[in-house]
Amino acid sequence: xxxxxxxxxxxxALCALLPALMIATTADAANVKLTSVVEKEVVTTTADGVDxxxxxxxxxxxxxxxxxxxxxxxxxxxxxxxxxxxxxxxPQNTRYKANSxxxxxxxxxxxxxxxxxxxxxxxxxxxxxxxxxxxxWPSEYTHILWAYEPVLPPGKKGNVQFxxxxx
Numbered sequence: 001x002x003x004x005x006x007x008x009x010x011x012x013a014l015c016a017l018l019p020a021l022m023i024a025t026t027a028d029a030a031n032v033k034l035t036s037v038v039e040k041e042v043v044t045t046t047a048d049g050v051d052x053x054x055x056x057x058x059x060x061x062x063x064x065x066x067x068x069x070x071x072x073x074x075x076x077x078x079x080x081x082x083x084x085x086x087x088x089x090x091p092q093n094t095r096y097k098a099n100s101x102x103x104x105x106x107x108x109x110x111x112x113x114x115x116x117x118x119x120x121x122x123x124x125x126x127x128x129x130x131x132x133x134x135x136x137w138p139s140e141y142t143h144i145l146w147a148y149e150p151v152l153p154p155g156k157k158g159n160v161q162f163x164x165x166x167x
Contacts, residue, residue: 031077032084032152039068063166066097073148074157084148086160087115090141094164098138103146103160111143112136118145 040058043051058067071088075081086103090096101108109118112126124136146160 031075031079032081033074033076034086035072035074036088037070037072039070040065041068061166065166067094067164067166068161069164070159070161072157072159073152075152075154078154080154081152084152086146086148087143088160088162089115089143090162090164093167095139095167096141096144097163097165100163101144101146101161103148104158105149106146106160107149109145109147110136110141111145112140113142115143115145118143 038058039055040061041053042056043053045051055068061067069088069091071086073084073086086106096110101110109120110124111118112124121138122135124141125133126136126140128134144162148158152158
């Protein structure tokens with residue numbers, strides 16, 4: 001692959017990642033600040049042959065690489081926040097990595113209809129090309145929703161996360 005093709009792939013990959021950062025992630029609680037970051041794992045080998053894995057900003061990615069999306073939340077008010085819901089789209093030109101969504105004290109559900117409805121994986125149904133209903137594959141998820149279960153005390157912070165693979 002020549003340098004021009006590599007540059008085009010890198011540009012296309014970054015363009016695929018940016019919409020997820022630009023789409024406002026929401027929380028149903030006033031004064032909860034949300035911040036999103038996009039990262040990836042990089043493995044380097046030390047002089048003595050030991051592999052070291054680091055998480056770094058995803059400045060460049062190429063098809064097939066795994067990308068980590070993390071949304072940090074922080075109750076900036078002096079009031080308890082409740083009914084906190086964080087929703088992130090699965091970026092276009094990526095596929096969700098099965099079982100990668102995490103978030104302490106959250107109920108995690110998924111959507112296959114662009115965020116109109118959410119359900120647990122086993123309840124997400126799609127119609128295949130033969131008109132048959134089946135359980136959706138993780139690669140068909142379009143959005144992920146985290147419902148924070150307890151109330152969030154003033155000053156409390158946390159994060160939710162998921163991984164995708166760039167197509």
